[in-house]
Amino acid sequence: MPAEQGQGPAAVVQSSETAADGTLSAREVVKHFRGVHALDGVSLTLQPGEIVGLIGPNGSGKTTLLNVLSGIYPPTSGRVWCRGRDVTTRKPHVIAHLGVGRTFQNIRLFSHLTVRQNVEVGSVSGRKVEGVDHQADVDRLLDRFSLSGSAEAQALSLPYGAQRRVEIARALAGRPLFLLLDEPAAGMNEAESDQLLETIMGVRKDFGCGVLIVDHDLRLIMRLCERIHVLAEGVTLATGTPQEVRADRQVIDVFLGDALKDDV
Amino acid sequence: MSASEIGQQLINVLSLGSTYALLALGLALVFGVMGLVNFAYGELVTITGYTMYLMTINGVPWGLAVVCGITFATIASLLMERLAFRPLRNASFLTLLFASFALSVILQNVFRATVSPRTKGIRGPGLLIESLQIGPLTISWMSIVTIVVGAAALILLTLFMRGSLAGISMRAAAENFSVARLMGIKANRVIALAFVISGLLAGVAGVLWVSRSGSVSPAMGFVPILKAFIATVIGGLGSLPGAVLGGFVLAAAEIFFIVVLPTSVQPFSDPFALLLVIAILYFKPNGLLAPVAERV
Amino acid sequence: MAVFARLISSRFMRSVLRTAVPLVVVLVAVMVVGAVMAPDGRGATYRLLVNFLITVVIVVALQMFTGNSGIVSWGHAAFVGIGAYSTAWFSVPMVIKEDIFPGLPAWMMGAEWGLVPCLLVSTAIGALAAAVVGLAICRMKETAMAMSTLGLLVIAHGIYSNWEGWTRGTEGVYALPTNTTIYIACGFACLAVLLAVMFKYSRVGLRLQASREDPLSAESTGVSVVRARYFAWVASAAMSALAGSLWAQFNLAFGPAQFYYAQVFAILSMLVIGGLATVSGALVGAGITTVIFEVLRGVENEGNLFGIEVPQISGLAQMILALITLLILIFRPNGLLAWWELDGWIVKARDRFWKGGRKLAPDAGEKGGE
Numbered sequence: 001m002p003a004e005q006g007q008g009p010a011a012v013v014q015s016s017e018t019a020a021d022g023t024l025s026a027r028e029v030v031k032h033f034r035g036v037h038a039l040d041g042v043s044l045t046l047q048p049g050e051i052v053g054l055i056g057p058n059g060s061g062k063t064t065l066l067n068v069l070s071g072i073y074p075p076t077s078g079r080v081w082c083r084g085r086d087v088t089t090r091k092p093h094v095i096a097h098l099g100v101g102r103t104f105q106n107i108r109l110f111s112h113l114t115v116r117q118n119v120e121v122g123s124v125s126g127r128k129v130e131g132v133d134h135q136a137d138v139d140r141l142l143d144r145f146s147l148s149g150s151a152e153a154q155a156l157s158l159p160y161g162a163q164r165r166v167e168i169a170r171a172l173a174g175r176p177l178f179l180l181l182d183e184p185a186a187g188m189n190e191a192e193s194d195q196l197l198e199t200i201m202g203v204r205k206d207f208g209c210g211v212l213i214v215d216h217d218l219r220l221i222m223r224l225c226e227r228i229h230v231l232a233e234g235v236t237l238a239t240g241t242p243q244e245v246r247a248d249r250q251v252i253d254v255f256l257g258d259a260l261k262d263d264v
Numbered sequence: 265m266s267a268s269e270i271g272q273q274l275i276n277v278l279s280l281g282s283t284y285a286l287l288a289l290g291l292a293l294v295f296g297v298m299g300l301v302n303f304a305y306g307e308l309v310t311i312t313g314y315t316m317y318l319m320t321i322n323g324v325p326w327g328l329a330v331v332c333g334i335t336f337a338t339i340a341s342l343l344m345e346r347l348a349f350r351p352l353r354n355a356s357f358l359t360l361l362f363a364s365f366a367l368s369v370i371l372q373n374v375f376r377a378t379v380s381p382r383t384k385g386i387r388g389p390g391l392l393i394e395s396l397q398i399g400p401l402t403i404s405w406m407s408i409v410t411i412v413v414g415a416a417a418l419i420l421l422t423l424f425m426r427g428s429l430a431g432i433s434m435r436a437a438a439e440n441f442s443v444a445r446l447m448g449i450k451a452n453r454v455i456a457l458a459f460v461i462s463g464l465l466a467g468v469a470g471v472l473w474v475s476r477s478g479s480v481s482p483a484m485g486f487v488p489i490l491k492a493f494i495a496t497v498i499g500g501l502g503s504l505p506g507a508v509l510g511g512f513v514l515a516a517a518e519i520f521f522i523v524v525l526p527t528s529v530q531p532f533s534d535p536f537a538l539l540l541v542i543a544i545l546y547f548k549p550n551g552l553l554a555p556v557a558e559r560v
Numbered sequence: 561m562a563v564f565a566r567l568i569s570s571r572f573m574r575s576v577l578r579t580a581v582p583l584v585v586v587l588v589a590v591m592v593v594g595a596v597m598a599p600d601g602r603g604a605t606y607r608l609l610v611n612f613l614i615t616v617v618i619v620v621a622l623q624m625f626t627g628n629s630g631i632v633s634w635g636h637a638a639f640v641g642i643g644a645y646s647t648a649w650f651s652v653p654m655v656i657k658e659d660i661f662p663g664l665p666a667w668m669m670g671a672e673w674g675l676v677p678c679l680l681v682s683t684a685i686g687a688l689a690a691a692v693v694g695l696a697i698c699r700m701k702e703t704a705m706a707m708s709t710l711g712l713l714v715i716a717h718g719i720y721s722n723w724e725g726w727t728r729g730t731e732g733v734y735a736l737p738t739n740t741t742i743y744i745a746c747g748f749a750c751l752a753v754l755l756a757v758m759f760k761y762s763r764v765g766l767r768l769q770a771s772r773e774d775p776l777s778a779e780s781t782g783v784s785v786v787r788a789r790y791f792a793w794v795a796s797a798a799m800s801a802l803a804g805s806l807w808a809q810f811n812l813a814f815g816p817a818q819f820y821y822a823q824v825f826a827i828l829s830m831l832v833i834g835g836l837a838t839v840s841g842a843l844v845g846a847g848i849t850t851v852i853f854e855v856l857r858g859v860e861n862e863g864n865l866f867g868i869e870v871p872q873i874s875g876l877a878q879m880i881l882a883l884i885t886l887l888i889l890i891f892r893p894n895g896l897l898a899w900w901e902l903d904g905w906i907v908k909a910r911d912r913f914w915k916g917g918r919k920l921a922p923d924a925g926e927k928g929g930e
């Protein structure tokens with residue numbers, strides 16, 4: 001098993017054995033769909049409190065990895081561990097109870113429920129914590145994501161950007177220790193994506209959860225993440241700090257190319 | 265049970281199963297292209313039955329009545345799509361199911377009002393009630409015809425689905441409709457075609473059904489749709505080979521209970537078969553040949 | 561006391577009361593009309609109103625499951641049947657029972673129970689049956705569940721029609737005591753509405769509605785979809801059995817055909833017409849459908865529409881009802897009330913009336929598409 005080389009401020013170098021307790025990790029995960037090798041032996045560990053970027057070209061298996069981590073697809077082989085427990089074949093709600101929250105690439109809200117109800121479902125169904133005041137929590141989250149004004153509107157009536165915020169609020173309402181975000185900046189302009197960056201930084205600070213973020217917006221990823229994991233065709237191409245990944249020849253060749261040179 | 269009895273029952277399973285398989289395929293095709301479990305599908309069988317009934321009592325030869333029965337079922341299927349289901353194209357599974365259920369009730373009452381509320385007898389060619397002796401096996405011509413027709417229809421359909429562009433696009437649509445739309449398959453054409461084939465299959469199955477039962481009645485469509493629904497679900501809703509497999513599994517379950525249950529509990533053979541089916545679904549909640557996982 | 565005050569002032573109780581009170585008012589009004597028009601408890605109108613109130617229990621029970629979970633159940637008529645038959649087992653006079661239910665064990669032969677024990681035992685039997693069946697059904701995918709409930713209906717019909725010693729087969733059951741009055745029917749209709757509203761606003765209810773909207777993202781949000789469905793399934797089946805018991809103790813004679821296709825269709829139509837998602841919709845749908853059925857049945861049986869002669873057509877009522885259901889599905893797919901309970905509509909109407917429609921209703925946002 002390749003040792004993770006996390007070196008960001010919040011990440012501590014740990015062997016995967018001792019890391020097993022407080023982390024969410026995929027180990028040598030393989031996922032095939034009728035001959036399509038979506039994932040071919042990918043290992044990744046997410047610590048609470050760190051922000052990790054997951055990037056790769058279209059179809060490289062990013063969403064699939066998130067789906068395996070959150071229990072939506074059982075992997076063809078390999079294991080998924082969450083906080084010291086093997087959750088490889090557990091149902092998504094069990095994994096959610098252990099503290100994994102997520103959003104979807106194509107927003108999947110509870111369309112006809114109100115915004116408040118969407119967040120409330122997260123609060124009353126997420127990780128169990130003693131003495132939570134669900135109503136107060138929901139109010140706080142609505143406020144934090146500037147959703148109080150539309151709290152009683154049906155989720156599908158909101159504009160796209162607000163729907164993305166509802167989805168993040170719903171995931172956070174479940175008191176996750178790990179938050180998996182699938183392309184949260186998709187369709188956003190620069191200003192909106194800057195705001196998203198602030199939001200995610202704030203979330204890490206206030207909730208202390210580890211964030212695994214998939215996005216094609218490299219500007220965002222490079223500024224936000226302590227560690228980046230690059231996938232290509234279902235295998236890990238590189239992992240490391242933004243600087244390391246940026247410098248990696250393979251990454252530049254296969255994927256980043258011009259986009260990065262412009263940025264640097 | 266002796267070998268010849270087993271053989272006899274196997275033939276029964278094949279003949280009943282091929283009728284179910286045809287019915288299930290028609291239902292599964294339409295489900296594949298638009299997510300609709302067409303409850304009014306059973307009424308296509310009824311339409312075939314009534315067409316044949318009305319024609320034969322007026323002296324039209326059997327063969328012509330069969331052709332017309334199948335044709336009318338096909339036309340009716342296409343009309344259903346145009347009038348009732350096209351306005352509901354992107355509706356939810358539940359809405360579509362309710363709509364087709366309502367349509368089914370409407371049609372049943374139309375039959376009741378226009379033809380007769382009572383069951384009517386219908387007589388097929390005399391040959392069908394005679395039997396053939398092959399070694400120790402007594403096989404009715406009805407079974408032979410059913411198996412041959414069923415097999416022919418399945419083979420033709422497979423050739424069509426694999427060999428023709430229309431068939432391939434329909435399979436693509438059935439397997440993943442959103443992808444098919446991305447690939448630019450014309451939704452209207454594919455859906456209409458699915459309804460035509462579905463109507464054809466219902467018509468063919470209807471001819472077999474009516475020839476076997478020898479009667480037609482306004483609510484007769486309930487049993488075929490029930491069997492088709494069950495077969496597609498055990499096979500894995502959305503999978504075409506699954507529908508065929510489901511048809512044969514259901515037939516086998518029914519015949520099994522008819523054979524093993526003592527006479528006193530014979531009326532419960534169908535409930536037992538249904539319980540067995542539910543038990544299968546308990547262990548395979550997505551059906552025997554579950555289609556690919558939903559894309560997230 | 562303080563706990564009670566907190567409960568009443570909680571968001572949950574406020575929502576429950578706001579929604580349930582208008583519905584209870586409607587039900588009580590129906591009861592008052594019945595009690596005034598037929599103080600002796602006889603006559604066609606009285607029968608119509610009592611049967612309407614019992615129908616409300618049946619539709620509301622189905623709403624609890626289908627409305628919140630988004631999964632159609634054809635099987636609930638089977639539970640209504642369980643309630644009716646088990647009531648017959650425990651209430652028909654012994655002399656008749658020996659004749660019509662020769663299969664009953666001795667201790668049941670002797671039972672000639674009254675209203676409350678019959679209601680209790682029927683509800684319990686219904687709940688038990690649902691608890692067993694639900695173990696299998698609730699694990700399935702939505703489509704397979706729909707199919708299995710249809711299978712359940714057919715199985716139950718097969719049992720009611722053939723289990724001679726316990727059901728008298730297709731000949732049917734008779735000689736139940738009349739125990740259900742309009743007051744009792746109204747009481748249970750109100751109770752059913754209250755329970756259904758409480759369920760809808762409860763945590764399980766909320767989770768179940770989330771699973772209706774998107775089972776997969778509900779699961780990922782931590783909802784055990786199977787558990788939520790199972791709970792609703794058993795609760796709503798128990799309520800259906802209770803309704804069956806009430807119904808049997810009012811209509812006194814019945815057979816297997818009473819719990820089959822036609823009834824299932826009528827109940828589902830009510831739900832579709834009023835709107836699946838709300839308890840109010842169930843009530844409104846039941847009301848509208850009952851009226852349509854009454855008018856059309858008059859036409860069908862007497863060939864008489866408001867004094868105008870029309871040709872007699874068999875099955876006309878059912879056909880028109882089906883047509884209306886289809887049109888509603890096409891033009892207003894979420895039913896007349898769509899996503900808002902009666903109280904929401906009252907608030908909307910009030911705002912439109914007084915504020916010239918400028919301000920958005922505080923409830924659920926008007927720009928919410930339908």
Ligand SMILES: Nc1ncnc2c1ncn2[C@@H]1O[C@H](COP(=O)(O)OP(=O)(O)OP(=O)(O)O)[C@@H](O)[C@H]1O
Binds near residue numbers: 033556558560
């Ligand atoms: N449910 C599924 N059934 C079949 N194939 C799938 C399924 N989900 C993903 N795939 C395939 O697996 C591969 C990886 O897909 P995945 O969605 O994980 O990529 P991605 O990195 O998220 O891409 P994108 O950047 O476009 O979101 C693709 O080839 C895709 O077609």
Ligand SMILES: [Mg+2]
Binds near residue numbers: 062063064105
């Ligand atoms: Mg993706």
